[in-house]
Amino acid sequence: MGRFFEKIINSSDGFFITATGTSVGKTYISALLLKYTGGLYLKPVQTGTKDSDTVKKLSKLNKYHFSEEIYHFSNAVAPNIAAERNNDVIEIDKIALPNLNEHKFLIIEGAGGIYAPLSNNYFMIDLIKKFSLPAIIVAEDILGTLNHTIMTYKALTQNRCKVAFIVLNKYSPESYNFRCLSEIIKIPVLRVPYYKNFPGIHKIREIINESI
Template identity: 40%
Template sequence: MALVVAGTGTDVGKTLASALIMAKYARHGARYLKPVQTGDTSDRAVVADLAGLQQDQALSEIYSFSTAASPHYAAELANTIIEPHHLVQQIKNSGRALVVELAGGLMVPLTRNYTNLDLLRDLRFPVVLVASTGLGTINHSLLSHAALTQAGLSVCGFIFVGKAGPLKEDNIRTVLQLAGAGYLGELLLNESGHLDAAAMRQLAAGFDAAETLRQYLA
């Protein structure tokens, strides 16, 4: 099977959450794929480094664009277009036990009339929703969760990423209560926001203690 790592917005920590999942489940055969990459930073390289992956555990992107922008616009600037049918088939043909990281939030457009949420509808993979621990996360998290459930998609649970802060505990509790969703874990960053492979291994050891996600990565 496979699962998708989706975010409540851009830069909420999807790549870090993907690395956390891979650090936990790569030994069980999980492989990482970011189908659409924009910008000069390779999320594949970041995940591979943090999770200590072998080359064949981090698959090459299906589409990659140099401009750090919404995928539809980055593609247009590269004089090309993302073909939804091709994208869906390539993802489905990439094998089992995939951890698929989306580019941006649910309503980010891949073309002028096809969003990440449309892609999720076509894939029908279960979704891990990544949310910030900080101010504003309640609204973004509940709207994203509602969009997924209204689309008939299965939400495995939330991973929260960010700094400890005074709002963290209540934000997490409120989101989980109002969404009626499961808690998979949290990834807390220090003041510098820096995280290395050793820290990721330590975090992975206690992540998803009930191994809720393992069933999707068989």
């Protein structure tokens, strides 16, 4: 069981990184998994400051591991509002998977939670369905996480989206969230503690191999 998450990652071609909401650690976990896999990163819809710059800084990977955003708006607001303020409309048909080239793994980071609106008709969950990649749900180990994580998981599975595992970010051993999520949802939960500095590749391997 010690290399359980390693087997899940190695059996896939990529993941769609989503979350229970905004600012719970999608970008941090994307950087961690990109560093681990050496794959290609894409944030299809970006509002505000580019998360790819943060992932690049944390992972210390070069530009060849990053694909350009399809939509990028300067206002750090919901995608549909950011597009509206830019006199634009996000068209889901124009959002396609990038060419992997020499890369063997794809990390796609969503914006906000699964029901962050892309337009009046489409949401982030529609992009997850379109790409057909297993989703990873990032949740922060705080009060309220059980409700938000369970709702996100149920919405994804009811829409026939595969969920690879949950990441409990800023994990605390004193918290009950890990035990409850494992018992209620019954899918793997990867525990990622808080680190003052972004972990190196050896520490990342240790986190992934020893989490279960």
